[in-house]
Amino acid sequence: MSGTSAVWRSRERVPGQLSGLAVLCLVFVPYALGHYLSCLLRTVNALLAPQLMGAAALTPAELGLLTSAYFLAFALAQLPVGLALDRYGPRRVQFAMLLLATFGTLAFAGGSTFGQMLVARTLMGLGFAGCFMAAVKAVSTWVAPARLPSVQGYLIAxxxxxxxxxxLPVRLFLQFADWRxxxxxLxxxxxxxxxxxxLLAPTPPAIASKRLDWKVxxxxxxxxAFRETAGLVLxxxxxxxGVQGLWIGRWLAEVxxxxxxSVAWLLYLGMAAVIFGAISVGMVTEWAxxxxxxxxxxxxxxxxxxxAVQVGIVLGWRPGMALLSVLFMLVGTITGIEYAIVAQAMPPALTGRASTCLNLLIFxxxxxxxxxxxxxxxxxQPDAAHHYPAVAWQAAFGVLVLLQLPGLAWFAWRRRRAALAGPVPEVP
Structure with missing residues (x-):
């Protein structure tokens, strides 16, 4: 037992002790790879929808539930995972969670019914639930606060x-092997x-164990800062x-x-836009x-x-559908900025639970x-090819637009009221 403790202590490092190159290789890259894989499996159903629907005779509602089970599992895991990150550190927690994700992914490969695939997809979601939080916790520990927006932008990228x-890479893979x-x-x-x-990630000095404190x-x-950010961006x-991971591809195919x-190509361009947008958000935020x-x-x-991009989709601007799909991905990356805002506003000891609270609501x-x-x-009612009419898609996107307008209106009202009342402390 003492030997094991010595091994753990030998991994401990003090923030500021690592060089920039060491932070890149030992902190950013390993955790970024976990987030990379999490996002791959979160969105892969957008391309595999025809194969999955054929393999288990799924309806669109079942496909939506199956794919969204990943998000539900994410949400359910946020509180315990966030507490574990603050208590045990991202290195140990992430290793255990990725082992669970391994079992869930293997189970999904062997699933043949809706129920089996739903359980496996849920296990996958549980296993990957800590990927982004662990990465945020790690970079918040080892990266200077002034650099957080850019580094977290790279992480989102x-x-x-x-x-x-x-x-496209998955589509190319399917030319040589089955989706299973x-x-x-994976x-x-x-x-x-x-x-x-x-094996690589450093461990910060141990902190006192804490129970789940609902007051905290x-x-x-x-x-x-949390309320204002969540009210606007959540x-x-x-x-x-929700749309990026499944429905944008089906909208391109059916409407x-x-x-x-072509759908695979447009999704690829859209995801490339996500990378560019994520990096740009961090740079623009620091410039501003x-x-x-x-x-x-x-x-x-x-x-x-x-x-505004979604309003274009609702209005049915058919000549611009390809452009709108890419713009949806590009501009949507701005929503990731809330992690940096909240991380900068919270005490270091609470960054794990702050990300937890955000993730609980987001997922x-x-x-x-x-x-x-x-x-x-x-x-x-769908047509003979099981495609839904354009008006159905317009209605679904229209509901989403209506849900987002109150947050913008509330933010504008608060800012106008604050301007009339005089200077107030800024939210970082």
Missing amino acids: AGGLGAASAT WLFVF ALACAAIGLLIL LADVYRHP VPHTVFF GRFPEQ ARRGIDAITVAAAGVALFV SGAFVVQAGFGQVLGLW
Whole structure:
């Protein structure tokens, strides 16, 4: 036992002790790979929808529920995972979680019924639930606060690269092997990344064990920065996740009548736009901060543009469908800025639970959006090819637009009231 403790202590490092290169290789890259794989498996159903529906005779509502189970599992795991991150550190927690993801991914590969695939997808979601939080916790520990927006932008870009890998690369893989073999290889990748984190990632000095303190969580939710950020960005973030991971590809296929090859290409371009957008958000945020513009104002401008793109979809601008799909992905990356805003506003000891509270709301909402979208489509009758009419898609996107408008209006009203009342402390 003492030998094991010595091994753990030998992994401990003090923040500021690692060089920039060491932080890149030992902290950013291993955790970014976990987030990469998490986003790949979160979005891969957008391309595999025809194969999955054929393998288990799924309806659109069942497909939406199956895919969104990933988000529900994410949400259910947030509180215990966030507490574990603050108590045991991201290295140990992430290794254990990725082992669970390995089993879930293998089970999905062998599933043949809706029930089996639903359970396996839920296990996958539980296993990957800590990937982004662990990465945020790790970079918040080892990276200077002033650099957090850019570094977290790079982290989101790694997730975008994973989502991009779920498009054309997956389609190319399917030309040589069945979709079940794809999940077998992804399960092996889960195990490999877990071992990489266990072997490479440093461990900060141990802190005193803490129980789940509901008062602390309530304090997080009551924090002004948290409430203002969530009120503006939360619903758009859930829309971005819920639609990006499944329905944008089906919209292109059923309303735009794009062939599956073209859908894969457009999804690939969209995910490339996510990478570019994530990096740009961090750079723009830091540029704006140097000019006295706070991050929440940058977020408000981005959310307004994101809603405008969705209005274009609702209006049925058919000649611009390909452009709108890419813009949806590009502009939607602005929603990731809320992690940096909240991380900067919270004490270091609470960054894990702050990310937890955000994720609990985001992934619960994404589950509702992704599953609910399929339910709205189901209000219309499909044609012989099982395609739903354009008006069904317009209605579903229209509901999402209406859900996002109150947050923008509330933010604008608060800012106008604050301007009339005089200077107030800025939200970081």
